[in-house]
Amino acid sequence: MMNLSNTRLASSMLAALLITTLAGCNDSTSDKTTPTTSEAQKQLSAALPQATNVFGIQIRATAATPKEKIMHAANVMAQYLDNNEDGIPDNDLIVAKMVEKGATLVIGTTENELGRALGQLTLSDDMAIQDLYASEIHPKGTNSGQFDATLEEVLHLITHAGYAAVYPAAFGEKTGSDIANAMDIARGGRFDTIPSSYPEQAWYRYDDESCEYDCMVTEYTYWALTSILGAQETRLSNISQEWKLHTKDLVEQTDPAIFSLLTNPAYALATVLPDGDYDAINFAITVSDTSSGNGVDSNKAKVFEYITEQSDDTIAVYGAKNIEKLSYDRALADIQLVMDSLDADVKQGLLNSGVKMLIVSNEQALDDNIDYFQSLLPVEAIYTVQDGLDETLASAENAGLSTTKLELMYLVVYYSLLTEDNLSAAYSELQTAYAEATSKNLFIPGKAYQDGYDDEIHQHASDNNALKYGSYVFNLAKLYFGDDKGPAGEFNITTRAQLQRKNPLGYQIMENLFPDDDDENKSASFTFKDGDNSADTVYMNGLITSDTLDDIKTLLEQSPQITTMVMQNVPGSIDDEINLLASREIRKHGIATHIPADGMVASGGTDMFLAGIKRTIEPGAKIGVHSWGGGDLAATDYSRDHEVHVQYLDYYKEMNINTDFYWYTLEAAPADDILWMSEQDIAKYNVVTE
Structure with missing residues (x-):
C-alpha cells in the first residue's frame, strides 16, 4: 500500500474543452472548404510548431510534445522506409507519393491536446494525416513491457498514403485489391460493415464500427506485417480478440496470401522491425516561433517560472512567477509519487487526459490570468498563499496530508474512472461504495453538486454525479492515508480501522486505486x-x-x-x-x-x-x-x-x-x-x- 503521507500532490480549478477526435484508423479528414497542400502545411505549422521530416515526409508536434518522442517517431519512420539503414529509401516511389500527398504524422502529448490543436484547422481532403500521442510512444517498449504505438501509427501512414496509392491493384484499400481479397478470407467473408459476429474460422476480427472497409484494410496490413516482423510475438493475450496470428510462422501457415504479398521483395516493405535506433541520418527538430498566434505558446515563459511538461510517468506541472520554488518542488514531488503509486490504468487515464497542474499564489492570481489558463485546458490549480495557507503543505485540517495530495483524488474520478471505457466497472464500484457509506450515514456530502458549470468537464462530472464521488474519494484518502491524525471532513468516522470495518467497499476502492506493489x-x-x-x-x-x-x-x-x-x-x-x-x-x-x-x-x-x-x-x-x-x-x-x-x-x-x-x-x-x-x-x- 502506498503511504500517501510519504508522497507529494495539488487543488481547485478544473475546466474543459471540446475535443475534436480524428476519424477511423486515426486518419483525419475534413468536410470544410479545402486549401491547397502548401496552405494546409502552413496551418499545421501554426498549430504544431515543432517539426522535422523524414525523406521530405513531415512530422509535426505540439509545443509540449517531448523532443525525444518526436525523434523516436522520426527514427521509426526512417527504418520502415530505409530498412537496410543506408540513408536511401528502399522504395523511392512510396516516398515520392507520400510527399506529393502531403502525408504528415502529427503528434501531441495526448489525444485531447492534439484534438484542440487541430480542431479549428481546415485541411485538404486529399492530405493524409495520421495522429500519434506522446503518451503511447514507448521507446524500447518491449523491454519495459509496454507496446510502442509508433510501430502502428507510422506504418498506417506509410501503407495508406504510400503503398495503397502507388500499387492500387495490390495494396488498394478497396474491394478487389490483392490485400482486400486476402482480408476477406481472414475475416471469413467480405463485410462492408462490422458483422454482428465473425465466422468461427476468422482470424482477423476488427470490431471498431468507426472503421470502414478501407480502414479495415489498413489495420489488417498492420497486424499482418508487424506479426511477420515479430512485434506481436508476446502479445497474444492482449490482441487475440482482434488478431490471432501473432507470429511469423502462423501468418505464413494460415494466411499465405498476405504473407506472400508483404514479403514480396518487389515492394521493398520492411523485413526488420524498427526499434528507433536509426543512425544513417540525424534528424533535426525545428520550432516555429513568431509569437503571433501561430501555435507557439509565447505566454508560457511569461506566466510560469517553473515548467515540467508531461512525461510517460507524470502529468505536466506549471508554477507561476510569484510562488516560492519550495512550494512548487513540494507539489511536483507529491504529484510524481502519487502518480507512481496509482493503478496503471488509472494513471494512464490521467495521462490520456493531458490535465495540467497549475501552482499559483491564490484565487486572485488565477482570475488575473483566467483567459490564458483557459487556453491550457484541462487544468487544475492549487494555491500557495490562499487565506494565509500554503496548500502544498501538510495540515491538521487535512489529517496530516497536503491539499495537493487530496485534490488528485478528484482528478482520478473526473479524468480516469469517469472517462476511460476500460474503467467503467471501477466507476460502478465507486458508486456502490458511496451508496454503502451514505446509507449507513457514515458520509454526509456537502452542497457543491449543482449544475450549470461553464466548462464541459465539470458539467459532465455533474451530470454523472462525479462531483460527489470525487468528494467521497477526497475524504476517503483522509481516512485511508491520514494515519488517524485528524478529522475526515464529511465522514463522521475518524480512523482507517473504522473505515475498513464500517465502509469496506470504500476501503477496497482505495486498495484498488493504490495497489500494494510490494x-x-x-x-x-x-x-x-x-x-x-x-x-x-x-x-x-x-x-x-x-x-x-x-x-x-x-x-x-x-x-x-x-x-x-x-x-x-x-x-x-x-x-x-x-x-x-x-x-x-x-x-x-x-x-x-x-x-x-x-x-x-x-x-x-x-x-x-x-x-x-x-x-x-x-x-x-x-x-x-x-x-x-x-x-x-x-x-x-x-x-x-x-x-x-x-x-x-x-x-x-x-x-x-x-x-x-x-x-x-x-x-x-x-x-x-x-x-x-x-x-x-x-x-x-x-x-x-x-
Missing part, C-alpha cells in the same frame, strides 16, 4: 530533483538491502558533490551489517541527513539517519524505533554483555550517539511493532543536531 520490500533508490545529478542533494526512498552499500558507494563516486541526503521514506533494513557499513560511508563523506515534514525513517533507516554529520528534521517527520530480531530470537533475548550487541554499540559510539539510545530502542517496541519517537525523546538522545 514497494516496502524494494531496495532503496537514490534520485535527484529533476534528474539533475550535479545537484548537491539526493533523495532516498525504499528499504536498505544487501545492494545498498554498493549503491551508495557508486552514488558517491559518480556524484561526489553531494552534501545532503533527504530520507523521504526509509522503513528499515533487511541486512543490518550492510546497513551499518553503508551508513559509515555516509559519515565518511561528511553528508548531512534530513527528514522532510512528510518523511519517515524507521528501524535500520533510523540508524542510517544517525550517520549524518548534521541531522535535521521538519515538523511532522516520523522516526521509528524497535528491537531488532533474527530467526527465533530478538535482541532482548540476549544479555547486555552478549557479543551480538557489539556491532551496534560500536556504531553508535562512532556516530557520537550515547549508547543509552541503543538500549532505549530495544525496549521501545518488539521487533514486530514500532514506536514513533516523541519530540522529547528525539531531543533527549540527540537524534538531531539542530
Whole structure:
C-alpha cells in the first residue's frame, strides 16, 4: 500500500474543452472548404510548431510534445522506409507519393491536446494525416513491457498514403485489391460493415464500427506485417480478440496470401522491425516561433517560472512567477509519487487526459490570468498563499496530508474512472461504495453538486454525479492515508480501522486505486530533483538491502558533490551489517541527513539517519524505533554483555550517539511493532543536531 503521507500532490480549478477526435484508423479528414497542400502545411505549422521530416515526409508536434518522442517517431519512420539503414529509401516511389500527398504524422502529448490543436484547422481532403500521442510512444517498449504505438501509427501512414496509392491493384484499400481479397478470407467473408459476429474460422476480427472497409484494410496490413516482423510475438493475450496470428510462422501457415504479398521483395516493405535506433541520418527538430498566434505558446515563459511538461510517468506541472520554488518542488514531488503509486490504468487515464497542474499564489492570481489558463485546458490549480495557507503543505485540517495530495483524488474520478471505457466497472464500484457509506450515514456530502458549470468537464462530472464521488474519494484518502491524525471532513468516522470495518467497499476502492506493489520490500533508490545529478542533494526512498552499500558507494563516486541526503521514506533494513557499513560511508563523506515534514525513517533507516554529520528534521517527520530480531530470537533475548550487541554499540559510539539510545530502542517496541519517537525523546538522545 502506498503511504500517501510519504508522497507529494495539488487543488481547485478544473475546466474543459471540446475535443475534436480524428476519424477511423486515426486518419483525419475534413468536410470544410479545402486549401491547397502548401496552405494546409502552413496551418499545421501554426498549430504544431515543432517539426522535422523524414525523406521530405513531415512530422509535426505540439509545443509540449517531448523532443525525444518526436525523434523516436522520426527514427521509426526512417527504418520502415530505409530498412537496410543506408540513408536511401528502399522504395523511392512510396516516398515520392507520400510527399506529393502531403502525408504528415502529427503528434501531441495526448489525444485531447492534439484534438484542440487541430480542431479549428481546415485541411485538404486529399492530405493524409495520421495522429500519434506522446503518451503511447514507448521507446524500447518491449523491454519495459509496454507496446510502442509508433510501430502502428507510422506504418498506417506509410501503407495508406504510400503503398495503397502507388500499387492500387495490390495494396488498394478497396474491394478487389490483392490485400482486400486476402482480408476477406481472414475475416471469413467480405463485410462492408462490422458483422454482428465473425465466422468461427476468422482470424482477423476488427470490431471498431468507426472503421470502414478501407480502414479495415489498413489495420489488417498492420497486424499482418508487424506479426511477420515479430512485434506481436508476446502479445497474444492482449490482441487475440482482434488478431490471432501473432507470429511469423502462423501468418505464413494460415494466411499465405498476405504473407506472400508483404514479403514480396518487389515492394521493398520492411523485413526488420524498427526499434528507433536509426543512425544513417540525424534528424533535426525545428520550432516555429513568431509569437503571433501561430501555435507557439509565447505566454508560457511569461506566466510560469517553473515548467515540467508531461512525461510517460507524470502529468505536466506549471508554477507561476510569484510562488516560492519550495512550494512548487513540494507539489511536483507529491504529484510524481502519487502518480507512481496509482493503478496503471488509472494513471494512464490521467495521462490520456493531458490535465495540467497549475501552482499559483491564490484565487486572485488565477482570475488575473483566467483567459490564458483557459487556453491550457484541462487544468487544475492549487494555491500557495490562499487565506494565509500554503496548500502544498501538510495540515491538521487535512489529517496530516497536503491539499495537493487530496485534490488528485478528484482528478482520478473526473479524468480516469469517469472517462476511460476500460474503467467503467471501477466507476460502478465507486458508486456502490458511496451508496454503502451514505446509507449507513457514515458520509454526509456537502452542497457543491449543482449544475450549470461553464466548462464541459465539470458539467459532465455533474451530470454523472462525479462531483460527489470525487468528494467521497477526497475524504476517503483522509481516512485511508491520514494515519488517524485528524478529522475526515464529511465522514463522521475518524480512523482507517473504522473505515475498513464500517465502509469496506470504500476501503477496497482505495486498495484498488493504490495497489500494494510490494514497494516496502524494494531496495532503496537514490534520485535527484529533476534528474539533475550535479545537484548537491539526493533523495532516498525504499528499504536498505544487501545492494545498498554498493549503491551508495557508486552514488558517491559518480556524484561526489553531494552534501545532503533527504530520507523521504526509509522503513528499515533487511541486512543490518550492510546497513551499518553503508551508513559509515555516509559519515565518511561528511553528508548531512534530513527528514522532510512528510518523511519517515524507521528501524535500520533510523540508524542510517544517525550517520549524518548534521541531522535535521521538519515538523511532522516520523522516526521509528524497535528491537531488532533474527530467526527465533530478538535482541532482548540476549544479555547486555552478549557479543551480538557489539556491532551496534560500536556504531553508535562512532556516530557520537550515547549508547543509552541503543538500549532505549530495544525496549521501545518488539521487533514486530514500532514506536514513533516523541519530540522529547528525539531531543533527549540527540537524534538531531539542530
